[in-house]
Amino acid sequence: MGLQEQDGRIRVEVITGFLGSGKTTLLNRLLREPAFAGSVVIVNEYGDVGVDHHLVRPASDRVVLVEGGCLCCAVSGDVADALRDLFMQALRRAIPPFRRVFIETSGLADPASVIFTLRHDRFLAERYVYTGCVAVVDARQGARRLAEHPEAVRQLALADAVVFSKADLAGPSELAEAERAASAINPGARRAVHVAGSALPGLLAEPLPARRSPAELRSWLGAYAGMAGSRHAPAGSCVVALDAPLPRARFLSGVARVQERFGDALLRLKGWVAFQGETLPMEVQGVHGELYPLAPLPGWPEGEGESRLVAIVRGECPETVRAALQEVLSARG
Secondary structure, X not given: OOOHHHOOOEEEEEEEEOOOOOHHHHHHHHHOOHHHOOOEEEEEOOOOOOOHHHEEEEOOOOXXXXXXXXXXXXXXXXXXHHHHHHHHHHHXXXXXXXXXXXXXXXXXXXXXXXXXXXXXXXXXXXXXXXXXXXXXXXXXXXXXXXXXOHHHHHHHHOOOEEEEEOHHHOOHHHHHHHHHHHHHHOOOOEEEEOOOOOOOOHHHHOOOOOOOOHHHHHHHHHOOOOOOOOOOOOOEEEEEEEOOOEOHHHHHXXXXXXXXXXXXXXXXXXXXXXXXXXXXXXXXXXXXXEEXXXXXXXXXXXXXXXXXXXXXXOOOOHHHHHHHHHHHHOOOO
């Protein structure tokens, strides 16, 4: 049995991106795929439902049935209530059952709040599992948006996959510039280019897995090796490697101190850590000032035997953050 089949919870995937990036266009395209039939869409912003030209009929007070048997729910900020309500409606058979949820964030929203909700709300955590974040980047304007808008940088830093939209309207140099800008912030994210009206890129044709394998995590972290961050770039990154297993208490208190010190400048922390007295490593996921509950990996990434963390930062020198992590997590910390 694979990693996907072991988790029977409803999968939740976040689609984010700056204003005008093409999130709704991509979402509409996803809903026409058989693999995503019967999904639920939560549009987390004010205004009309983003998939209104596919609406068929009301299914409840605020839920509508859309093309392909999918459901769409428009909310104004409270995703947690929407998820609880949808689950209970399906339980009462007021709406069809569903196995997948897409959450489309506002163009100015930070997707971290959605991720926090799914990790820390007990009712939701028992019924839903967060499977990843897809950031949509405008191939024409992406590099400029990342240089000018902190919101766009935060959205990209949290992404597991990046889709470059409007490639048919962009010149080769514009697309290449957008790809370089995105890679400088999050080189570990999988990347694809989507042209409106065309087939979906391979990484979107099938749902993201419920869990990542050690090999996928190793590939993500490996993309940051050797990168040199710059204080003047929209965001930078650093890698911390620790060859000795850590006491769990030291790790938790040390990371908390670093998150408190750097605040919102520490956009993301990800990797794995070996604890004293434990055979397998634990996956580490942190966003801004929050550290998610540690999750055990089913095995060590190939060729690895030490703790590794990647920190993505904005407005701080990556080397300063690296040194702070190294200090609090070392034997002297």
